[in-house]
Amino acid sequence: MAPNISFLLLVVLLSVGCTVITSLDQMCTEKESNKAYNCDYLGLREIPDTLPNTTEVLEFSFNFLPTIQNTTFSRLINLIFLDLTRCQINWLHEDIFQSHDQLSTIILTGNPLIFMAETSLNGPKSLKHLFLIQTGISNLEFIPVHNLENLESLHLGSNHITSIKLPANFPTKNLKVLDFQNNAIHYLTRKDVESLKQATNLSLNLNGNDIKSIEPGTFHSKIFQNLNFGGTFDVSIILKGLQNATVQSLWLGTFEDTEDQDLSSAMLQGLCEMSVKSINLQKHHFSDFSPATFQCFNQLQELDLTATHLDGLPSGIEGLNSLKKLILNVNNFDQLCQINAANFPSLTHLYMKGNTKKLDLGSGCLERLQNLLKLDLSHSDIEASDCCNLQLKSLLQLQYLNLSYNEPLGLQSQAFKESPQLKLLDLAFTHLQVNVPQSPFQNLHHLQVLNLSYCLLDTSNQRLLAGLPELRHLNLQGNHFQDGSIPKTNLLQTVYSLEILILAFCDLLSIDQGAFHGLEKMHHVDLSHNNLTGNSIGALSHLKGIYLNLAANSINIIPLRLLPILSQQSTINLSHNPLDCTCTNIHFITWFKDNLKKLEGLEETMCANPPHLRGVKLSDVKLSCGMTAVGIFFLTVFLFLFTILLIFSFKFLLRWKYQHI
Amino acid sequence: MQGLTVALLAWALLHPHGGGGGDAWPTHTACKNGDLEVLYQSCDSLQDFGFSIDQCSKLLKPNINIRFGIILREDINELFLDVTLLTKGSSILNFSYPVCELDQPKFSFCGRRKGEQFYYAGPVNSPEFEIPKGEYEVLLELYNENHSTVACANATVICS
Numbered sequence: 070m071a072p073n074i075s076f077l078l079l080v081v082l083l084s085v086g087c088t089v090i091t092s093l094d095q096m097c098t099e100k101e102s103n104k105a106y107n108c109d110y111l112g113l114r115e116i117p118d119t120l121p122n123t124t125e126v127l128e129f130s131f132n133f134l135p136t137i138q139n140t141t142f143s144r145l146i147n148l149i150f151l152d153l154t155r156c157q158i159n160w161l162h163e164d165i166f167q168s169h170d171q172l173s174t175i176i177l178t179g180n181p182l183i184f185m186a187e188t189s190l191n192g193p194k195s196l197k198h199l200f201l202i203q204t205g206i207s208n209l210e211f212i213p214v215h216n217l218e219n220l221e222s223l224h225l226g227s228n229h230i231t232s233i234k235l236p237a238n239f240p241t242k243n244l245k246v247l248d249f250q251n252n253a254i255h256y257l258t259r260k261d262v263e264s265l266k267q268a269t270n271l272s273l274n275l276n277g278n279d280i281k282s283i284e285p286g287t288f289h290s291k292i293f294q295n296l297n298f299g300g301t302f303d304v305s306i307i308l309k310g311l312q313n314a315t316v317q318s319l320w321l322g323t324f325e326d327t328e329d330q331d332l333s334s335a336m337l338q339g340l341c342e343m344s345v346k347s348i349n350l351q352k353h354h355f356s357d358f359s360p361a362t363f364q365c366f367n368q369l370q371e372l373d374l375t376a377t378h379l380d381g382l383p384s385g386i387e388g389l390n391s392l393k394k395l396i397l398n399v400n401n402f403d404q405l406c407q408i409n410a411a412n413f414p415s416l417t418h419l420y421m422k423g424n425t426k427k428l429d430l431g432s433g434c435l436e437r438l439q440n441l442l443k444l445d446l447s448h449s450d451i452e453a454s455d456c457c458n459l460q461l462k463s464l465l466q467l468q469y470l471n472l473s474y475n476e477p478l479g480l481q482s483q484a485f486k487e488s489p490q491l492k493l494l495d496l497a498f499t500h501l502q503v504n505v506p507q508s509p510f511q512n513l514h515h516l517q518v519l520n521l522s523y524c525l526l527d528t529s530n531q532r533l534l535a536g537l538p539e540l541r542h543l544n545l546q547g548n549h550f551q552d553g554s555i556p557k558t559n560l561l562q563t564v565y566s567l568e569i570l571i572l573a574f575c576d577l578l579s580i581d582q583g584a585f586h587g588l589e590k591m592h593h594v595d596l597s598h599n600n601l602t603g604n605s606i607g608a609l610s611h612l613k614g615i616y617l618n619l620a621a622n623s624i625n626i627i628p629l630r631l632l633p634i635l636s637q638q639s640t641i642n643l644s645h646n647p648l649d650c651t652c653t654n655i656h657f658i659t660w661f662k663d664n665l666k667k668l669e670g671l672e673e674t675m676c677a678n679p680p681h682l683r684g685v686k687l688s689d690v691k692l693s694c695g696m697t698a699v700g701i702f703f704l705t706v707f708l709f710l711f712t713i714l715l716i717f718s719f720k721f722l723l724r725w726k727y728q729h730i
Numbered sequence: 731m732q733g734l735t736v737a738l739l740a741w742a743l744l745h746p747h748g749g750g751g752g753d754a755w756p757t758h759t760a761c762k763n764g765d766l767e768v769l770y771q772s773c774d775s776l777q778d779f780g781f782s783i784d785q786c787s788k789l790l791k792p793n794i795n796i797r798f799g800i801i802l803r804e805d806i807n808e809l810f811l812d813v814t815l816l817t818k819g820s821s822i823l824n825f826s827y828p829v830c831e832l833d834q835p836k837f838s839f840c841g842r843r844k845g846e847q848f849y850y851a852g853p854v855n856s857p858e859f860e861i862p863k864g865e866y867e868v869l870l871e872l873y874n875e876n877h878s879t880v881a882c883a884n885a886t887v888i889c890s
Contacts, residue, residue, distance in 0.1 A: 110776055130844065130845060131776075131845075154844055154845030155801065155845040176845075178843055178844065178845035178846065179801070179845035179846055179847065200843070202843050202845070202846060203845070203846050203847060224843075226842075226843070226846075227842070227846055250841065250842075251842075276838075276841070277838055299835075299838075300838050322835075324835070324836065324837050324838040324840075325836050325837055325852075325853065325855060326837050326838050326850070326852035326853060327838050351834060351835075352836075375833065375834050376834065396833075398833065398834065399834065
């Protein structure tokens with residue numbers, strides 16, 4: 070008997086186990102109604118019945134599908150995107166996607182594939198992207214070729230592939246991206262590259278494959294969009310091998326964890342024999358940096374020397390006359406003049422972000438760069454007591470300047486007089502020292518975007534933003550105003566063309582009704598993360614159709630008279646406010662429910678009062694603030710008793726009066 | 731009775747775990763030596779990971795070598811590390827470090843894809859440093875450009 074009971078128990082337990090699995094079916098999350106679903110990490114063994122037949126995007130990673138066959142996805146014939154990452158798939162049998170006309174992306178990354186049937190990818194009319202990363206492939210014949218004519222990208226990273234040679238019948242006509250990252254490809258031969266000849270504008274990624282030799286003539290008159298040989302030990306092998314090739318962008322950088330040979334001028338000689346527009350040499354060491362190092366860079370338009378341990382560039386460099394874009398991020402310069410800017414007279418873009426030492430801007434170090442449009446000097450410990458006319462002398466064409474995340478800068482009036490064409494100026498997280506009543510941005514007639522977030526500004530300076538007739542976007546996040554309030558006359562009144570204003574995290578307690586007077590063009594106002602109450606909404610009465618963010622403030626009651634101001638806006642965020650859900654606020658709550666379409670962050674817009682409604686979503690609150698039945702009953706009783714009392718006292722009064730007659 | 735044991739065993743084996751919580755992951759030893767012990771536990775509810783430090787000494791040498799094995803839950807074109815150091819419950823150090831950026835992929839593994847099994851054995855650019863005596867809690871989080879968790883660890887460093 071006992072074993073029988075145990076058996077019964079086992080069956081019950083097993084069935085419990087099964088119900089747990091099936092109940093998980095319900096947990097796919099809907100990302101777009103009837104179209105996009107995410108079922109990642111649910112331990113599923115099949116497609117749940119709950120998924121509608123109309124599903125187009127299915128994320129099905131980290132489930133369990135050892136075998137895939139024609140019945141597996143047969144119901145979901147509208148699939149466009151299918152992600153089967155790490156589903157422990159071993160077998161792809163025949164005709165799996167036979168009726169999936171629209172399927173364009175199949176992701177099979179991280180599956181221990183044993184075999185793919187000849188017809189396993191047949192069906193889709195236009196299969197564009199196929200991911201076979203880390204699927205154990207060592208031989209490219211493994212991939213069934215029958216339905217790959219429309220393929221645009223093929224991802225074969227982290228496999229055991231030793232040659233890029235595609236099988237003879239492999240269609241490459243539409244191929245734009247061929248990714249062989251982290252394989253074991255050490256040799257490239259003429260025949261290998263010949264197999265790609267039908268592809269045009271191909272990007273070939275061989276990052277992490279330490280190429281040891283390239284057969285001479287392999288790339289002769291071949292054209293590539295991008296070539297990536299990242300992490301190669303000896304760059305000169307690549308450059309010699311690319312003889313007579315035309316490459317738009319060549320990535321030859323290395324990494325912290327990769328061993329590589331120092332670059333010498335001789336190693337870069339190969340560049341003279343090829344045509345390349347853009348080159349990246351990040352993290353390399355140069356062994357003998359001299360004016361001749363770049364002599365083969367004549368045709369180059371873009372040079373990226375990020376983190377190449379440079380502390381200076383020699384003067385008189387030959388070969389960089391036509392360079393347009395130079396990236397010197399994360400190097401060790403002491404002085405801006407050490408880049409010897411006269412080497413690059415055609416430069417339009419210069420990036421010197423994240424210099425590892427305190428960068429001294431000196432004076433006039435970039436004055437030869439007459440064509441410079443974009444300059445990034447962020448994160449470089451720059452400090453200057455009087456910026457920036459001497460430092461940025463003669464940059465007359467400059468349109469974009471980034472000085473964010475630096476040490477304190479002292480700005481006088483017209484601090485950017487040397488760059489009158491500036492359109493965007495980013496000074497975020499750089500402490501600005503401006504004396505009242507100086508106007509540092511005066512005469513920037515074309516400035517459209519100004520980021521002054523966390524600049525510790527003296528906002529009492531009414532003239533701070535004077536002289537910016539075109540300013541559309543102003544970010545003042547994280548700056549403070551005296552007494553936490555924006556008065557009627559304030560620094561914003563000079564920037565009348567403003568469209569976007571950000572005043573989040575400014576510790577604001579109130580905004581005067583007339584504070585935004587004159588700012589008629591605003592369509593985006595962010596006042597989130599302050600301590601504002603409902604009354605500050607009055608300052609927006611003259612604006613219509615704006616995006617208004619009031620999230621994370623101290624708004625509890627919004628009076629009836631202010632509701633029309635909210636009604637005239639297009640989108641409003643009131644989430645994370647301590648909203649009042651009592652009858653005192655009934656007008657607002659009714660308005661809220663009538664305007665749900667205008668409101669953003671509904672899930673986080675909750676009541677804080679009364680206590681029993683705390684944490685309830687405002688959209689779910691039901692209040693009836695008319696008189697209740699009990700109330701009416703008590704009022705009637707009270708009136709009745711009052712009338713009786715009145716009659717009795719009248720009677721008593723009459724009696725008392727006539728008693729004496 | 732034996733049947734019951736079998737049943738319980740079967741239950742334990744069939745009960746799906748790991749998928750969305752359940753028991754905490756075990757605590758592992760990243761390194762243990764005379765004066766230093768580093769313990770860690772994965773705080774990602776979906777998976778555990780493997781980690782070890784090669785030289786275990788309170789006198790940390792510059793660029794120590796580590797070993798790290800994990801299955802990537804997300805693409806890591808961009809990858810950031812947040813570290814919080816606490817002692818006796820109060821935070822003493824907080825920093826964020828970019829590991830992979832689009833304009834500067836520092837390590838060879840940058841750009842790997844969701845679902846890849848990933849093993850790294852190599853240096854991390856750490857400064858030379860002597861750990862003062864005491865017990866420290868370290869919270870480490872690796873996340874990508876969408877703020878999706880790649881790995882999360884609660885570590886304890888005991889230095890005597």
